[in-house]
Amino acid sequence: MTIAEMHIALKLELDKTTALELPAFEPEEFDLWLNLAIKKFVKTRYSGVNIKGKSFEQTQKRIDDLRTLVEHAIIDSDDLDPSTTYAPNSFVADLSSISGSTYWFALEEATTIDIDGTTSKVGVVESTIDEVRRMLENPFSEHILHYGSAKPIRIFDGDSVELITDGNYDVTEYHLTFLKQPVEVETDDVSPVNCDLPEHTHDEIVRMAANMILENIEQPRYQTHAREIATME
Numbered sequence: 001m002t003i004a005e006m007h008i009a010l011k012l013e014l015d016k017t018t019a020l021e022l023p024a025f026e027p028e029e030f031d032l033w034l035n036l037a038i039k040k041f042v043k044t045r046y047s048g049v050n051i052k053g054k055s056f057e058q059t060q061k062r063i064d065d066l067r068t069l070v071e072h073a074i075i076d077s078d079d080l081d082p083s084t085t086y087a088p089n090s091f092v093a094d095l096s097s098i099s100g101s102t103y104w105f106a107l108e109e110a111t112t113i114d115i116d117g118t119t120s121k122v123g124v125v126e127s128t129i130d131e132v133r134r135m136l137e138n139p140f141s142e143h144i145l146h147y148g149s150a151k152p153i154r155i156f157d158g159d160s161v162e163l164i165t166d167g168n169y170d171v172t173e174y175h176l177t178f179l180k181q182p183v184e185v186e187t188d189d190v191s192p193v194n195c196d197l198p199e200h201t202h203d204e205i206v207r208m209a210a211n212m213i214l215e216n217i218e219q220p221r222y223q224t225h226a227r228e229i230a231t232m233e
Contacts, residue, residue, distance in 0.1 A: 001202040003185045003192045006034055013210040027187040035184050037209035042182055046105055068198055073098045075174040086132055089167035092160050093174040101180035111152055112173035124154035145169055
């Protein structure tokens with residue numbers, strides 16, 4: 001659907017559930033609710049907090065729901081800076097250096113490491129700020145070079161990712177597959193911005209937006225409509 005078609009569908013959905021009793025909404029108000037519904041749709045399909053209890057890539061439907069938002073980025077040595085924030089022998093990848101998309105949720109990570117001039121692509125050891133000290137003190141941690149192989153410890157910190165090594169190898173690239181932030185729809189007679197999620201999701205997004213509006217204005221039909229939304233794929 002175009003944004004104009006989503007507006008029409010949303011109005012019809014609301015009129016159907018309230019017997020034409022709703023107040024008139026401005027196009028900008030419909031844009032607001034549709035954008036809130038789009039963000040909620042992405043988050044629930046990514047996390048698995050939905051009626052099916054399935055998160056992204058657990059079923060083909062979930063893959064198809066969000067496939068247009070999947071992006072790949074490689075942050076190379078030009079945007080990898082040495083760091084000692086959490087430990088010596090670290091490298092920081094600046095997520096703001098990813099061009100063209102706004103990073104939202106990580107899906108898969110890898111790094112290219114250099115061991116005495118020999119490079120290889122490896123994974124990362126996921127960690128949190130409160131766990132990293134314990135991992136650094138573990139002599140068997142995967143970030144320590146053993147038999148020519150290692151994986152740096154990865155910590156998210158604001159708009160950057162810190163990759164911690166043991167000092168015996170360097171990180172030359174950080175590979176990130178992620179979900180980008182969905183585009184915000186916007187009504188404009190000259191150049192309207194349409195939803196960038198797959199076409200088959202648009203009806204679900206419209207119904208979700210209608211449910212949010214009904215909840216906001218405390219319509220008595222909200223409970224019935226919410227039960228119908230709960231059956232959506």
